[in-house]
Amino acid sequence: MSVERRHLLRGGLSLSALTLLTGCDLSDSNVVQRVLADISRWNDRVQAALFSDNRLAPTFPAERAVKDFRYNAWYGADRAPDLKAADYRLTLSGLIADKHPWTVEQLYALPQQSQVTRHVCVEGWSMIGQWTGAPLRTFLERVGADTTAKYVGFECADGYYEGMDMPTALHPQTIMAFYLSDEILPRKYGYPFKIRVPTKLGFKNPKFVTTIYVTNIRPRGFWTDRGYNWFSGI
Amino acid sequence: MTGSRSKLDVSGNRNVRSEQNVQSHALVVRIAHWLMALSIVLLIASGWRIYDASPIFGFRFPVWTTLGGDVETALAVHNDPGVATAIAWHFAAMWLLLASYLSFVLWGLFSGHFWRDFLPVGPQSFLRDFIAAARFRLEHRLGEYNAVQRVFYWGVLALVALMLLSGIAIWKPVQTYPLEALLGGFQGARIVHFAGMALIAGFIVVHVTLVILVPRTFIAMVTGRAEEPAPHRPTETVP
Numbered sequence: 001m002s003v004e005r006r007h008l009l010r011g012g013l014s015l016s017a018l019t020l021l022t023g024c025d026l027s028d029s030n031v032v033q034r035v036l037a038d039i040s041r042w043n044d045r046v047q048a049a050l051f052s053d054n055r056l057a058p059t060f061p062a063e064r065a066v067k068d069f070r071y072n073a074w075y076g077a078d079r080a081p082d083l084k085a086a087d088y089r090l091t092l093s094g095l096i097a098d099k100h101p102w103t104v105e106q107l108y109a110l111p112q113q114s115q116v117t118r119h120v121c122v123e124g125w126s127m128i129g130q131w132t133g134a135p136l137r138t139f140l141e142r143v144g145a146d147t148t149a150k151y152v153g154f155e156c157a158d159g160y161y162e163g164m165d166m167p168t169a170l171h172p173q174t175i176m177a178f179y180l181s182d183e184i185l186p187r188k189y190g191y192p193f194k195i196r197v198p199t200k201l202g203f204k205n206p207k208f209v210t211t212i213y214v215t216n217i218r219p220r221g222f223w224t225d226r227g228y229n230w231f232s233g234i
Numbered sequence: 235m236t237g238s239r240s241k242l243d244v245s246g247n248r249n250v251r252s253e254q255n256v257q258s259h260a261l262v263v264r265i266a267h268w269l270m271a272l273s274i275v276l277l278i279a280s281g282w283r284i285y286d287a288s289p290i291f292g293f294r295f296p297v298w299t300t301l302g303g304d305v306e307t308a309l310a311v312h313n314d315p316g317v318a319t320a321i322a323w324h325f326a327a328m329w330l331l332l333a334s335y336l337s338f339v340l341w342g343l344f345s346g347h348f349w350r351d352f353l354p355v356g357p358q359s360f361l362r363d364f365i366a367a368a369r370f371r372l373e374h375r376l377g378e379y380n381a382v383q384r385v386f387y388w389g390v391l392a393l394v395a396l397m398l399l400s401g402i403a404i405w406k407p408v409q410t411y412p413l414e415a416l417l418g419g420f421q422g423a424r425i426v427h428f429a430g431m432a433l434i435a436g437f438i439v440v441h442v443t444l445v446i447l448v449p450r451t452f453i454a455m456v457t458g459r460a461e462e463p464a465p466h467r468p469t470e471t472v473p
Contacts (some may be wrong), residue, residue, distance in 0.1 A: 027303030035320035124288035227318030
C-alpha cells in the first residue's frame, strides 16, 4: 500500500510535470502506462470502499425504458454468436460445490425479477432499459459457490471475458438477464443471457456467458486488459 | 503570504512592503497554484479525448489538442482510440487537483489570504473596474487585486468546486445518487461538467494573457516575491 502510494505520488507528479514542460504527449511511454496503471489500481480500492452492498441503483418507470436498445460491441451485430438452446451449456468452475452444467431451460426456470435501470457506458452515453432475470446471488447460492471468495469471473462465446468483486456479484440488482424489454434476450444482445449489473459501467455487463467461475485471483477483463479501470463501479 | 495594500500587520503598523508595490506569495500558495495549473491542464486535455468518444454537442476536439497518446498506436495495441489512457490520466489528475485545491482553499481561508486579498468586492466596484479594464484604463498595482480579479478568483475557485462535484456525479452516479439530480440528472451533470470546463478554459486564457502583460506577477508566483520600482515616491526608503 505505502509503496504503491509513494510510487503513485512520485511517479505521477514528475511524469505529469514532464508532460507539461516538454509539451508532448508521453502517454505511450511504458513508464507512464505503468504509473497510470498503478493509480488505476489505487482507484479500484477507493471504488471498492465507496461501494455500498445495499445502495440500489436508481430505477425508472417502465415507459422510460428504451425499446430499441443501442447495440454495442467491437464487432458488427451480424457477427454476434448464434447460440442454440439445444447445444448450449453453462459451465461452472472454481470455488463452486456443484459444477453440473446448466441448460437454457434450467436457467430460465430460476426465480426472476425485473428492473428498469440505466446502462452507463464508459464513453459517456447512457440508456435506460428493462431487463428481467435471476439474481446472480440466487444462482451462486444454488450451485454452492463459495461466496466468501473475492471474485466471480465470466467467459463468453464471443471471446469476451469479465469479472467482478464478490460484493457486487451478490448485490440485489446484479442479475442474469434473460429478457430485454420483456422479449427473450435477442441474439445480438447476448442470448441466452447477459450479466446485468447496474452498479457498474456497461463493459462490466458480459453477454453470451458460457462459463461462470468463482475465485480468489482477480479475473482479467477484456477492456481492462486494454487499459480501462478494473473495478469500474458507478 | 500575499503582500497587500494598506493592511495592518501583527504589530498594528502599516504594512510597509505593500506601499512599495510588492507582490509576495507564500510557498504553499505557489506549490498549490502550480499543481492546480498542471492538473487542470491534464484534466482538460484528457477530458477532451474522453468527450470525443461520445460528444454531447455536434463537434469533436482535434486529436492533437487532447491527451491519451497516439490514436493509431492505441488502436493497433488496444483496439481503443486512447480513451482508456485518457480516462487513466483523468482519474489520476483528479487526485492531484483535489489535493492542491483543498490545500489552496484551506490555506486561503485560515491564513486570512482570501479575506485580505479577495475582499471586499461588490457589484459596483466590479462594474467600475470592469469598464476601466475594457477601456485599458485600469492600472495594475502589484500586490493589490482589482475588483475584476477578485471576482474572477472567487469565480474560478467556485468553478473548480463545481467541477469536482459534477465529476463525482458522473464518476459515481449510483453511489452518490441524489447528487446528479441537483445537476439535472446524469446528462445534466455531463453538460454542467462541460460548461465548467469551458469557463475555466476561458479563465485560463484571460489569466495567462494578463500575466504576459504584467510579467512580474509570474516572477512572484515562481520565486515568491516581485516588486515594482516606485518612481513617483523617490523619497521612500526601505528599511
